[in-house]
Amino acid sequence: MGRKNWLFFQSFEGAKATAIIMSLLETARRHDLDSEKYMTYLLEKLPNEETLTNKEVLEAYLPWAEQIQKNCK
Numbered sequence: 170m171g172r173k174n175w176l177f178f179q180s181f182e183g184a185k186a187t188a189i190i191m192s193l194l195e196t197a198r199r200h201d202l203d204s205e206k207y208m209t210y211l212l213e214k215l216p217n218e219e220t221l222t223n224k225e226v227l228e229a230y231l232p233w234a235e236q237i238q239k240n241c242k
Contacts, residue, residue, distance in 0.1 A: 193232075194207075194208070196231075196232050197232040197241070199232075200232040200233055200238070201242065202232055202237070202238070202241040202242060203241055203242065206240070206241040206242075207232065207237065207241040210237070210240055210241055211230060214230070215230060218230075
């Protein structure tokens with residue numbers, strides 16, 4: 170996403186959320202994951218987890234985690 174694209178977000182929160190998602194997808198790509206599989210996996214699994222109270226749970230969903238590498242290549 171280019172610099173000029175950031176000018177057209179309607180809110181700061183929307184731009185921030187997009188930046189987080191783009192960063193996560195780029196990190197997944199650099200770990201040789203299928204971006205679509207990875208995002209689908211996150212959206213299916215994360216809502217059922219206690220990620221706010223347990224950091225280890227969240228760490229298991231990062232692109233370099235072993236289970237993610239198995240499921241999202």
